[in-house]
């Protein structure tokens with residue numbers, strides 16, 4: 001099978017920074033509580049005039065520049081998002097297609113909770129491997145903070161906005177070595193937006209009861225996430241024939257530092273190989289892994305041949321992993 005990898009990568013974080021001390025002014029919370037329970041110190045919020053497709057388009061243009069490609073070279077755009085510009089249609093990916101001028105590209109959104117970019121990139125690789133498309137943009141983009149109730153300290157302090165994008169295409173060496181995708185819909189109630197969809201269309205009651213915002217059972221999500229980090233990582237390593245020691249960089253979804261530390265502890269990966277960005281960006285949902293990957297890439301930390309294990313978990317509940325040999 002032909003090798004497929006990342007030809008270019010980019011990210012965009014809004015310039016509006018909200019620290020835990022800013023949160024203290026808005027909610028009954030404290031820097032100490034947020035830091036010790038989650039590892040978050042600050043997060044980015046989209047500016048009032050920014051929507052998800054703006055963040056996605058900016059990340060996409062950077063990824064194209066990094067790949068030395070033009071927007072017209074892109075055959076398909078997949079946007080993994082849980083906070084689309086418009087609730088049902090059109091797809092945010094179509095708006096991104098227009099904003100970046102990728103006039104030859106098909107475009108669709110993919111919704112898989114915080115695992116969205118892992119799902120989107122897995123799909124992107126299949127299109128390239130099948131020979132149907134040459135260059136596919138896989139984007140994780142969120143203005144997820146707008147899906148939170150400003151008065152709910154339990155959820156509002158956790159999230160941040162951002163976008164990361166990768167151009168997926170054929171490479172001569174390295175590339176993706178394996179993928180694993182999972183879902184367990186029986187757990188979907190633990191993390192959801194109950195109102196506004198066909199199950200409970202918008203009404204005065206939905207708005208009054210704030211059912212158009214995120215509800216979460218934090219303890220159940222926590223347990224699921226810790227379990228999935230080690231379970232999914234072990235499966236992908238076993239199937240691809242690699243060992244934990246072969247991993248140069250481990251990039252978990254950035255939901256909570258305690259989840260990461262507990263998951264990584266079970267797995268036996270040393271913390272100096274684990275990429276942490278939650279302190280600066282909070283939980284940016286489907287954007288968190290590509291943003292984190294781009295952070296170490298921009299800092300020149302990744303070398304050609306490095307094995308990068310990326311693992312995520314999220315609403316659905318979903319989980320998934322990709323093992324990548326860096327080929328740039």
Ligand code: ACO
Pocket residue numbers: 028029030033034037038114153154157158191216217218219221222225254255256283285313314315
């Ligand atoms: N500030 C201060 N106090 C708070 C806050 C806050 N922001 N939020 C909750 N508390 C209080 C609670 O009311 C509770 O008070 P009580 O004991 O008087 O009732 C106390 O803190 C402890 O609450 P717990 O729910 O026991 O706190 P816990 O240690 O479980 O931490 C948290 C909560 C951080 C949400 C944790 O459960 C968690 O991270 N769960 C995973 C959820 C997650 O990662 N979600 C992200 C989205 S999902 C995804 O990305 C996959």
